[in-house]
Amino acid sequence: xxxxxxxxxxxxxxxxxxxxxxxxxxxxxxxxxxxxxxxxxxxxxxxxxxxxxxxxxxxxxxxxxxxxxxxxxxxxx
Amino acid sequence: xxxxxxxxxxxxxxxxxxxxxxxxxxxxxxxxxxxxxxxxxxxxxxxxxxxxxxxxxxxxxxxxxxxxxxxxxxxxxxxxxxxxxxxxxxxxxxxxxxxxxxxxxxxxxxxxxxxxxxxxxxxxxxxxxxxxxxxxxxxxxxxxxxxxxxxxxxxxxxxxxxxxxxxxxxxxxxxxxxxxxxxxxxxxxxxxxxxxxxxxxxxxxxxxxxxxxxxxxxxxxxxxxxxxxxxxxxxxxxxxxxxxxxxxxxxxxxxxxxxxxxxxxxxxxxxxxxxxxxxxxxxxxxxxxxxxxxxxxxxxxxxxxxxxxxxxxxxxxxxxxxxxxxxxxxxxxxxxxxxxxxxxxxxxxxxxxxxxxxxxxxxxxxxxxxxxxxxxxxxxxxxxx
Numbered sequence: 001x002x003x004x005x006x007x008x009x010x011x012x013x014x015x016x017x018x019x020x021x022x023x024x025x026x027x028x029x030x031x032x033x034x035x036x037x038x039x040x041x042x043x044x045x046x047x048x049x050x051x052x053x054x055x056x057x058x059x060x061x062x063x064x065x066x067x068x069x070x071x072x073x074x075x076x077x
Numbered sequence: 078x079x080x081x082x083x084x085x086x087x088x089x090x091x092x093x094x095x096x097x098x099x100x101x102x103x104x105x106x107x108x109x110x111x112x113x114x115x116x117x118x119x120x121x122x123x124x125x126x127x128x129x130x131x132x133x134x135x136x137x138x139x140x141x142x143x144x145x146x147x148x149x150x151x152x153x154x155x156x157x158x159x160x161x162x163x164x165x166x167x168x169x170x171x172x173x174x175x176x177x178x179x180x181x182x183x184x185x186x187x188x189x190x191x192x193x194x195x196x197x198x199x200x201x202x203x204x205x206x207x208x209x210x211x212x213x214x215x216x217x218x219x220x221x222x223x224x225x226x227x228x229x230x231x232x233x234x235x236x237x238x239x240x241x242x243x244x245x246x247x248x249x250x251x252x253x254x255x256x257x258x259x260x261x262x263x264x265x266x267x268x269x270x271x272x273x274x275x276x277x278x279x280x281x282x283x284x285x286x287x288x289x290x291x292x293x294x295x296x297x298x299x300x301x302x303x304x305x306x307x308x309x310x311x312x313x314x315x316x317x318x319x320x321x322x323x324x325x326x327x328x329x330x331x332x333x334x335x336x337x338x339x340x341x342x343x344x345x346x347x348x349x350x351x352x353x354x355x356x357x358x359x360x361x362x363x364x365x366x367x368x369x370x371x372x373x374x375x376x377x378x379x380x381x382x383x384x385x386x387x388x389x390x391x392x393x394x395x396x397x398x399x400x401x402x403x404x405x406x407x408x409x410x411x412x413x414x415x416x417x418x419x420x421x422x423x424x425x426x427x428x429x430x431x432x433x434x435x436x437x438x439x440x441x442x443x444x445x446x447x448x449x450x451x452x453x454x455x456x457x458x459x460x461x462x
Binding site for chain 2: 009010011014017018020021024025029030031034035038041042045048049051052053055056057058059060061062063064070072075
């Protein structure tokens with residue numbers, strides 16, 4: 001199974017997906033390579049849809065403490 | 078003041094006033110006779126003291142007035158006036174008793190130049206930014222198509238932040254908004270904003286920055302016209318959308334940003350794609366993916382077909398060659414057949430054991446043998462040698 005090996009952010013995910021489609025449409029591939037690409041594409045498509053439909057935008061607050069360290073915490077309200 | 082002076086006592090040396098009495102009296106007269114008023118004139122000898130107070134002269138062709146503008150009043154102004162500048166001042170005429178000096182305590186100051194002091198300060202800062210290439214359109218960066226981490230530099234309790242959060246949440250669930258709170262107007266806002274921008278540069282994995290505030294007066298927006306704020310915005314390592322000014326009032330922050338949005342909501346819309354549209358795009362990609370594979374596999378099948386045809390062709394041609402070779406071989410075999418030789422009148426002699434008799438010595442006297450001729454066998458015997 002061609003599964004995503006590492007978690008990509010949405011932009012990278014979509015970029016990879018577009019690359020897969022382009023290769024499938026354009027390149028001379030043997031059937032085995034084409035199938036592998038197709039399977040990876042389907043998996044990435046599924047993940048991308050999931051991100052768009054299941055997730056909710058997060059809102060956080062950035063503060064600097066006395067020592068000058070950056071702290072990121074959930075925003076109340 | 079309090080003490081009542083006999084205005085006529087001073088007519089003789091015996092009734093002389095003290096200096097203090099005179100200056101105090103003069104001050105009372107001046108302040109009673111000249112209520113706060115607008116005065117116009119040309120600035121000269123301007124000096125800003127360490128204390129933050131401004132001292133300058135105001136003059137026309139024939140007269141001059143000493144003026145002071147205290148820090149608590151001048152800090153609202155974007156920039157000090159320059160010598161030679163024509164200005165209007167709203168001032169309280171008074172007398173400075175320690176120096177016995179008549180002067181104006183200036184409460185407000187407007188330049189008569191187009192747009193006033195604000196415009197002067199704005200143009201000055203803009204020129205400095207232009208000189209350093211910070212307003213060059215070629216500097217503008219493309220916004221990321223699918224941003225994840227978005228920093229928002231704004232007031233934590235303003236409508237601007239509420240609008241940005243609402244729009245982003247509705248459009249782009251992938252987003253992570255990192256709010257960097259700061260005051261956006263008033264004393265010290267400039268320093269706070271620069272602190273917030275410094276904090277932004279330390280955030281990991283940031284894709285985009287939105288800096289903004291809701292509408293306000295030109296004075297309210299002034300923080301975003303500070304040259305140092307504009308430089309800090311220009312120095313951000315990722316693309317910036319600025320939503321500070323109004324339709325008519327562009328701030329320097331807007332000018333150095335990669336994109337200027339008319340409102341905070343518009344900034345959030347420009348920052349994010351609409352998830353619903355991206356889902357449609359995904360559908361298209363899915364369809365292309367399926368078509369791509371189908372086209373690919375049918376091409377492979379075609380190629381297999383072609384390969385098979387070619388293979389059969391090769392085999393057939395090879396078989397044909399073999400057939401021809403076999404036919405030729407058969408012909409040659411036929412020609413060599415002894416029967417064909419017998420046909421031409423030769424005979425083949427074999428002894429009783431079937432051995433072929435080829436030499437005279439083999440034909441011993443009285444040997445019986447058989448002669449194979451073309452249509453049969455004949456019995457024979459050697460009579461003499």
